[in-house]
Amino acid sequence: MTLLAIDDLVVEHRTPGRPAVRAVAGASLAVNPGEVVGLVGESGCGKSTLARAVCGLNPITAGSIAFDGQPVTPLGLRRRKLTGIQMVFQDPYASLNPRRRVGDQIADGLRTSQDTATSPADLLERVGLPRDFAGRHPHEFSGGQRQRIAIARALAARPRLLIGDEPISALDASAQSQVARLMRDLAVDSGAGLLFISHDLSVVRLIADRIAVMYLGKIVEVGDTAEVWADADPKHPYTKALLQAIPKPDGMGMLPAELAGDVPDPANPPGGCRFNPRCPSVMDVCRVKEPEFGPVACWLHEPK
């Protein structure tokens, strides 16, 4: 049974006097209970918009999002029925309320799940922080500790789907893989699904069961981590380029491969395959027809 089913989702941002920007242009993705799905892509590819739409923070233009078989509708100011999905945001310096004690903020989550047996201190312990930190304010903590508190707050509401929108990119390199692993362990232990969004492939590879690669509003490749990663030789040229651009700390002085050009304007995407102007192995068919199949949306890997 699928926990979250995103089907052909389209999300547009409208600004008066400008053409609508299609941030998500027909993306499909599924998350199962207890499964960790990593969503990667460059900035501006629509991965955060997708996450916000799943939480009901962005109205959807077309397609559907179903959580437990029920459609996700935009959240109102007072109505909070949708507590089964919780989100951990990118910047823990902005997502925690600086004027309230962290224990009180975690208690908000416990109240929504009507959980009277657990105390905020228990949750702090679960994320690896001392129990007596509940009485402190966010400014007393480092970035990594704050992100742990944000995770504790999200877990307090007993989510069945946890979403991390670049939860590690504001952290120190040494704290990144720790926090990512913590999120994975906590989500899997409680049987919840985890949708982990990041632009850092090396961390996503560590914690995800499945990886989805997004480019300009579309999911171009999806598959099991081992498969997408098979000997660091993924199928889609875009995934390849993403991998080759990561510099390796091997001391050899190798400059990483460059992917030519910038991400095109999503308000005016190129015709045919969206990746064709930057693709190193572009063919004639790529400029004319969009590859509308999966799991690898590329004419080089057309299913027979």
Added chain:
Amino acid sequence: MTTLDITDLKMSIGGKEILRGVDLALEPGRVHGLAGESGSGKTMTGLAVLGLLPHGARVSGAIRLGERDLLTLPPKELNRVRGGEVAMVFQDPATSLHPMLTIGKQLTEHMRHHLGLDKREARARAVELLGKVRIPGAEEAYGRYPHQFSGGMRQRIAIAIALACSPKVLIADEPTTALDVTVQAGVLRLLRGLCDELGLAVLLVTHDLGVMSAVADEVSVMKDGLVVESGPRGRVLREPEHAYTRSLLESLPDAEAQ
């Protein structure tokens, strides 16, 4: 030959020691990487060279650029060095560029001040620089505002601004941290190319050991205001001598995966 020589640099703010005796030497045409966690003092070392330390900072030691000691230079002389002989590229191009001035204005202002160029000469040089950092359509780009460019392009423009007065020393403080990996690759190639071509002495401050491995010739690792290990890139990253360097390398996700 050493372009910039930092010896026994110490700095404290309000009695708290931030730098506890840093020694670094930058050579022309070489990239010197400075690694360490946040709070280790690597950014402060970079800022000290430009005299941009926060108020109330007490500094001792010496930062020599040629014959001069930048720490004891009077403010007027220091102003001639800053932006002229020593330039800096900051982490986030979205905040380091002025949002309400065209990039042409930001490229020419210090050129006219430091080099005494007239308007037309400055404009010609600015357009040439934009071409050098590979901004497409340099002529049109000259009149645009920062928000009209993507993050990678903005960082290229910030580099062009830093290079405008032909500095001898370039300090790059986490220049690619705010960028995507694909864009980062381009900016790193550009930095390396400019360093080789113009004979710049570059101090590259970064926490990313992958970035370090890609462009730096020498690597120094900082911890708690001290340089704990320094040496050629290949040796420091492959056969680290200090336990702290080893722990940094082991905390990388790639190391864990193996």
